[in-house]
Amino acid sequence: MADEVKAYPAKRFFVEMLTRDIELKDSLLDLLDNCIDGVMRERNESLGEAQPYAGYEARITFNKDGFEITDNCGGIPKGVALERAFRLGRPDRETDKNIPTVGVYGIGMKRAIFKMGREAVVSSFTDECSYNVTISPEWIEDDSTWVLPISEIERGSKKTGVTVSVSNLYPGVARLFSDETAFENDLIKSISAYYGNIILKGFDVYVNEKKVVPIGSSFILSQKSFDSGEGIAPYVYTGELNGVTIELVVGFYRNLPTDEEQEESLAGRPSTEQAGWTIICNDRVVLYADKTKVTGWGEAGVPQYHTQFVSIAGVVNFKANDAAQLPITTTKRGIDGNSELYLSIKEFMREGMKLFTSYTNKWKVPSPDRPELAIPAVVSTARSIADMVPKDKWSQDRKSAIKGSKFKPVLPVPEKNIEYRFIRFSRPLSDIRALGERFFDDPDYAPGEIGGLCFDEILKGMK
16 A cells, blocks of 8 residues: 555644634634624525614623633524534635625634633534534544534523633633733723624623623714705715625714814824724624724825824725625734725725815814814714715716715815914923913913913014
């Protein structure tokens, strides 16, 4: 018999290398993605409803001894478990091809387990069958077997869904899961941002019994501005390419920054406002409040982000039944910047940004002279905003490969012909406080107001 060369994979490679390039928090979000995918499989025909995720939930609990996530999202059919759910990589591209999930490679659940510890039990409860699949330290060490034990269990009164329990945690993970770190708060903040769109559509998420409050995209807009095509309204673009529908909105979500906010930025205290671009793929946020070249800031005529633009926010919503067509990375927490689809839509992202950065440049005047964007911002989806645009206000785009439609508002410009410039300088805090006490009876009065008064007093004396 001829010699044979061993070419089968080593589990150590998957356990160590597969998890090296993903943060722990992102791997946990992968598990949430699986919960949402379960809802999509159950509710495929009803995903166009306003609240398609109502009644579904995921509960995450963890401490230094273990981790668990439980959902009521339908469970994993036994046949799916036997054939592909536990394989390290999806064996085909046909699975879920008609459902708008974000899973492409079939590694999320396993990668999350391997990231946390060396022992796990996955329990699935469906209408037809309930079972446990066990991953043990011995299985991880044994390269000779790639099958996992499965055993049927009683469902009892438990709802259909999946529970993933991980124990034998790695020391670093156990430390992060303890009460001594801020990991719990960081995870809640990430879920609020990255799953805000889904939570607003009815899905509930709990972290150690704390219900997650969503952060949604909000914009200053009014039907009146859309009807006239003038005033403060967002730039809107919609289109479709290769089975992917795109909805883009960029505009103001708050008033222009005050002089004090500008000064705080110069003093090294940057604003924590949620400006920048949020990218959504099949209802999941994959990039949140980005202010880098990835989303067009600082390139092709768009200025780099700074506090002057703190009022500008944008959202792009991609949706496709074939997740492989979406411009996302394998971690599902980033954008594939080389995607033809993304490069095409980025042209419109930059066009919209230029409209609003130009507006802030034209209104570079002291705070009292700037217009108040008096209409309150409202939390809105890109789809609902696009529906507000009258049919006769859309213009057709013929240059891009997407062949979409856009609404470009006419923003107001200053009527005054006076040219303004900001004056910025620093002085000892004790002197600033003394002047505040002298002129305003308040040593903590805003430094910008104090400086402006001093300037006006000297100018008055000159005149």
